[in-house]
Amino acid sequence: MPTPLKILVPVKRVIDYAVKPRVNKARTAVETSGVKHSMNPFDELSIEAAVRMRESKNPPVDDILALSAGPAKCVDVLRTAMAMGADRSIHVEIPDAGQGQAELEPLGVAKLLAKVVADEGRNLVILGKQSIDDDSSQTGQMLAGLLGWGQATQASKIEIDDSDRVTVTREVDGGVETVRFPLPGIITTDLRLNEPRYASLPNIMKAKKKKLEKKSLSDYGVDERRRLKTVKVEEPPPRKGGGKVEDVDGLIAKLKELGAI
């Protein structure tokens, strides 16, 4: 008999994928105030993966728990996660000290998640392979290390058989790699895994009634001290604009001038 899954899906609230990020005036971080935020796109894939596991009913899924750590607004992405199909969620509130100073580092997040896994009796954690704001791509791996669990990163396909073995296909340079680990374990998701669903209105309404627990870092006894200091943040140098030529003769003259012909 397969073990019923108790899934944890951490979700991060980040600057919307379609918004062009700008560096703040003090050049210490990316400007976040007054900018549209959404769920990290990779975390959407993780939620979708978890919900599809439940829909397939094999193995049975007991519970999908979404978790977000960050300022008060993170509740929005948790509501979205629950509207997509997560059963309940935990918001670990970290007061916004402004300009990203309060943000946890991957190791801090991994330690927090390790505690949550223990407290909530999880046997599968599905994470986005990275968040699109800091692009660290470390949390899943660190969590696997802290828990001593197997991990499969950048999943493009997930299968779980009756003897609790998880088979994951991952896209690597030049092809695909297939890996397998026994539960419990960690999966990080990649773009081709699935196409996340829209949050439907009935489910948005239902999500409002789902349980959302407020916690703080001290509840989990996690040391949130940063080990890295951001020295400076700069925009990439602007691309030099191309010139326009009037006609074909102008183009030929320009190419000759540049030694291209």
Next chain:
Amino acid sequence: MATTCLKNVLFNRRLTASSIKSSRPSYLLRPCPAAQTRWSSATTEPRQPDADGGTKGGPSTQRYIKYTSESYPGIKRDNKFGKLSKAHVKFFKDLLGAQSAVIDGVSQDATDDLEPFNSDWMRKYKGHTKLVVKPGSTDEVSKVLKYCNNNMLAVVPQGGNSGLVGGSVPVYDEIVINMSRMNSIRGFDEVSGTLVVDAGCILEIVDHFLAERNHIFPLDLGAKGSCHIGGNVATNAGGLRLLRYGSLHGNVLGIEAVLPDGTVMDDLSKLRKNNTGYDIKQLFIGGEGTIGIITGVSILCPQRSKAANVAFFGLESFDKVQEAFRAAKSQLSEILSAFELMDGQSQDLVHAVTAKKRPLEGQYPFYCLIETSGSNPDHDSEKLEKFLEHVMGEEIVSDGVLAQDETQIQSLWSWREGIPECLGHWGGVYKYDLSIPLPELYKLVEDTRERLTSVGLIGDDEKHPVVGVVGYGHMGDSNLHLNVATRRFDTEVEKKLEPFVYEWIAKRNGSISAEHGLGLAKKAFVGYSRSETMIRLMKQIKDLYDPVSRITPLLDCLMTNYTAERYHEPI
């Protein structure tokens, strides 16, 4: 050689792609949503048949574009207009200098280069022009028109050539005056929001420029990647934001135009209030270039909203759609920025062409897209949530989704904005753009569908010319787009549609052209929407500003094909 018109399209596509890529690393360019953005569908819309070879739209039976003069033998060339000679061409070449400013088909064979300027993107109209001139300044436009006026040469002004009524392409050998080289942004005042641009500026480029300054162009439409501001104004384009920001008649503050005799009318006012006599510039807005070519526009641009939300609904009947519209107006009021209607069949056809995953699980006879935009995200969300609870609770809408991020917003919009392009997939599309009193808005689609079905013209195979009859449009403006997607343009279909549609509209005091203009397609039918007195007054204005091309009795209708600025805009 790529023509300028195509260059614009290509340039835009590149610009769009790079602006997406530069903001985010490439791993985020998802295979699906990245191809579903509002922009990509918009920029490919007015493609020319020889540009992409129709690859984007898939197989198409309408390869060959019939000359307008063959399709409509009733239209006669007025022989008081002169024939082009090499001497004429030399004048234009000397005047405009640059080689790229004149495409000369008189002294050499330039059929391929002239093709994109001769035909429209719907592949319905095609002219015989031998000469395209691209003036680079108001002064050059003035000299070109003066010369044409003195030498009795017919012209057709052309913007982005994204029109739907055949207004921007020649019928015979009119000289095409293409405005694409007049494309600089002259100035923008961030305090008042007043923008001054050349007529040949592309809408999307101007809107990007404004976005960087937290402002928005008060007009948005599917062809924004190609259409010119001058053409938008000349045709009084309506589009997606009219519900919120109003018509160009209110937003345009000033116009610089060149009259047919070369006179420059400099009324480029930046004033919101100016009650000193007749407001002549209003005649140029929606005048389709019949009394002059617009060369510059000053326009009032509102502040760009910080927060935008999009919801997509499925509804069981048109009555429910009306209820939803009333609820949206009363509960969302000032933040409501779009209320778009799409019928089930239009969405089926989009699905058939794009094979994208539908936003809703079930299928419904009607769909609506609602957009809100405002300055305070929390305020908007609260209002929207109440509204959504209301329409779901009262069972006004059967199902719906709410976009959770920008990518989903664009993806939902593509189901509305992608319709015109997808309908052209099988061949030709008969397009009607109509103002109809709201309660009867959709009845026309049902009546038309029934009419074509009863005579056996609609079917799934090649034997039937019609693929389907669909309705969609700007519900908020009582503006319906009735589209008949066909496998080929067929006179039998046309006979069943016209004047049936126009008579139907006239009976209900609607308009036969809500936002597309008259152009060539609708000009013969203007009597269905305007009284004899109104048409007489319009003719008087035309004669006053353009005495040279006084309408001949042969063309017993409002617009001549000559000395007429006729660019147009789809959506």
